[in-house]
Amino acid sequence: MFAGIGRSSVRHPWLTILGWLVAAVALTVFAPQFKSSADQADFLPGHYESLQVADLQERSFPQQERPAATAVFRREDGGVLTAGDKADVVRVTDGLDRAGVELVESVKTGPQAVSPNGKIALASIVSTVDDHQDPELLDAVKELRERVGPLVAGTDLHVGLTGAAASALDTRESSGDTDAMITMATLTLIVILLLVIFRSPLIALLPVLIISVVYVVASGLIATAAELVGLTADSSVSSILIVVLFGVGTDYILFLVFRWREQLRAGQEPKAAMEEAVARVGETVASAAGAVIVAFLALLLSSLGMLRAMGPALAISVAVTLVAALTLVPAVFSLLGTRAFWPSKAWRTAPRNELADRTGAVIARRPGTVAAASGAVLAALALGVLSFNPVFDSGSSLPDDLESVRASKEMQRGFAAGQTDPVWVLVEEEDGGTLSTGALTAYAEELRGVEGVGQVAPAVTNASGDVAQIAVVLAHPPTSERAIELVGGQLRDTAHEAAPEGTRALVGGPTGVLADIQAAVNRDYSLVFPAAGLAIMVILGLLLRSAVAPWFLMLAVALGFGATLGSTVWLFQDLKGESGLLFTLPVIVYLFVVAIGTDYNILMVARLREETRSGVDPREAVYRAVARSAPTIGAAAIILAGTFGVLLLAESTMLQQMGFAVAFGILLTAFVMALLLVPAVTSLLGDRVWWPGERRRRAAATVPPPAPDEQSAVGASTDR
Structure with missing residues (x-):
């Protein structure tokens, strides 16, 4: 299949390029505008109590003005x-x-x-x-x-x-500046790194131009899909989309171009070399992209609308990037031929890489020591997870110099901590009668007795007398952890239990929304994580034809996830002194590090399988796989981590945390897991890794090790 795709793109390059350009222009003109929101309540399902309060409040008190x-x-x-x-x-x-x-x-x-x-x-x-x-x-x-x-x-x-509208305005303007800054920083970083790797201005610029076209197509498709199904994304999705497209896209282009360069070094003509490159690397790249896509689609199982919208958006972007890598990239480079490497001539000969050789040799000789050491590093970093404290107010990530943030803090200098956003307790008569004033007064006294409640306003009844609302001012800031725990726990319990006979009580307001988000996230942790992990394991099993390898690969990735999140906790909570990390960060880290980071594991294990099939013993296969894969995995990981790392330049704390976590997690996955832990464990397990699939074919004679300069540019292709 991949051979046919490569052959079609290479033999009809102008038609392929024209198709992409037409799609980009058409989607730019006709696609709807992508809608985003910064209001957490927009992302909760209607069955949560805080949204029931808002609905009942709107129906029963339509005349009430909400600034x-x-x-x-x-x-x-x-x-x-x-x-x-x-x-x-x-x-x-x-x-x-x-x-x-x-x-x-x-x-x-x-x-x-x-x-x-x-x-x-x-x-x-x-x-x-x-x-x-x-x-x-x-x-x-x-x-x-x-x-x-x-x-x-x-x-x-x-x-x-x-207030709400002022904060939304500041978020919109701050996000616009952030997107422009992130885009420029990402493009600059990619161009510089590619220029260093290939020493060719064309190869440094072409991926940026290609991915820019992909970005336009993906954005149009995402907006169209969102319009059709009515999804609203979080306001930060545009920044994430930029780094995903340029980071993952550059990785896939690297995998293909490195293999193309290898085929050119073997003496093939440029067009034939590109066809062979797509045929050989296509399965691995498609499997890597598939792992990312299914992990993102697992977010559809989330109860939070922000994650349900983000999942398909990012899945669409990766799918479009994959198609471009297998069609648009071969078309462009087959037209240029070896002129793409101008003025460098280094593509003609394979470079020496002593560090990669030595790393492969050490792992082959002492796999147990390497596995223990790399596993210990990841385990030590993972200890930071024990101190993880989730923060459920996305507004807390806004820069302190924004007017809405400064004014909010100034307001709290004169009013009680919870005065600005009271908790609303609504009492509704269930049998169609009217509420008793005496019962409501006694009920308000019960609420006043809850520890952490500052003030309780008298109950206000609607025109028909069957619904009353009570404003409860907390002694804690509305978005603080103590306020969220109070509303989601003791206050709601008391409100439900003490409700007058024949009535039902609901607790909502901004703090109630955050309490419901906390409950939704805890539910998502127990559902999305296993679903994404299972889907990735299935893809690994299909690619490797093995029932053993996916298990130890996912265990390694889980350890990497813990190390990534633990390191982020230590940096932002312990060193920077922040109160906690954004509540969605574990989900984002899991999906990005597990899915995108698994790319490198797939590339490494595919190369290990390829070397094993050549007939050498497992340790020799490990040596060759590491020595030949390290340059490509290292270069790709640095570029991908760098693109996520530019999020550290954003003013939003949320984006900073996300940028560091994903960038550091990718580096851990590439340099500790894919290049050390995975090949070491593979060496220890030997032929059992590939059970029940094809076992290695033992060579009749010893196969000599590769020469030091015999470096494979792609590292993890799967020869047919």
Whole structure:
């Protein structure tokens, strides 16, 4: 099959390239815009309690105004607001209210909006739309920020806008800058590394151009698929998509170009060499991509919409990259021929690689020592997992210098920790009657007795009298771990148990959403991880025709996962002093490190099988496989880790954590697992690794070891 694909692309290069360009243009013109959201509630299924609260609240209290944003006033010197300051607050608020900003229904304040300590005053910004992520509403908040400056000029006041819409605006603008920065850093890194490896400007630039076309096609397909099934992705998916496409795409191009260069060195003509390269490396690359795709698709089992949307999006991107690697890349390079390597002539002769030779020799001589040492390193790093503390508020990853973040912190200087986002407790009469005022008062007292609850407002009943809502202010910040545990545990338990007879009680609000997300993530850990691991094992078994190899490979990858997450915990929690890591990080690390990192294991084991089939004994096969694979695996891993590593340049803590974890995990997978642990264990197991598939054919005579300069450029192809 792969021979036919390579032959078709090489013999009809212009038609292949034209097809890709037409697809890119058509998707750019006709594909819908990809929708994203930063609101955690958008990603929960409707059966979670916090969403039931929101639905009941909307039906029972439609007249209740929920501010889209809040203006936070304070004195420049941080002191108590004077009578003149309060008058200025009213004047500025009236000025914003009369400004006629589109989608802004009202901007209002009052004496009750001044904090108990007198240092902070608030003004509520109410919009005419319920969706606080609406792009036009975000533009309205941006206009309000521009208008408020002249209004406070000449006063002693400082004003900042925060709240849902203001945070969404800051996220959108920060993400736009981050995407541009990540794109430029990724492209620069890839070009420099390829230039160092091949010493050819054409080969350094061509992958970037090819993957840019792939990016356009993949983005259009993802947006179209999302529109058809109604998926909304997290606002960070665009940054992840960039590094996945350019990182994985560059890897697959490297695998193919290295094999093409090897065939050229063997004396084949460029077109014939490319056909042979696709035929030989196609199965391995397709298997590696398949492992990544099924791991991403396992996210469809998640109960979080953000992960369900991310999974198919990334799976589509990898699938498009695979097709491009097997069609577009051969077409482009077959047209260029050996001119692609200009001005370097190094492609004509195989270089010496003493480090790879020595590594292979050490593993072949002392596989037990190497396996124990590499396994011990991974196990030691994995100990950091014991300190892992998940953080469930994605807004906490926003840079501290954003206006919404600063204003939110300033607001907490004057109001109780949970004042800004109270927990809502709703009580609904189940038999169609009306609620008793006395019962509601007694119920509120029960809630007030829960440890960690600061204030409980009197119950407010709807027009029909069958639903009441109670605002509960916590003593802890709404997004803190203690608040989430309280709402998801004791507060909900008390609210349910103490509900008046004949009623049902529901607990929601922003903290309730986070508590439900925590429950959803714990459920996903126990489902997505095993499903992804099982799918990857099936692919490994089919590729290697073995029932043994997939088991020890997945055990090795699991150890690598623990080492990756543990190292990230030590860096960000212990060294940088952050409160915790983003709650989705274990899922992201598992899928990226297990799936993408498994590429290198597949390449190594496929080369081990190839050498074993040649008739040499297992240790000789290990020596040859490591010596010939190390250059390619090392180069590919450095490029892929580098593309994820550029996420460390982002201002978002979430992206920084993700960038380090995936980049470091890939390096561990390549240099510790694929090049040390896997071949060492394979040597120890011997022929048993390939059971019940084809066992090695013993050679009648000893096969001499490869010459030092006999390096294979692709490392892990599977000869037919």
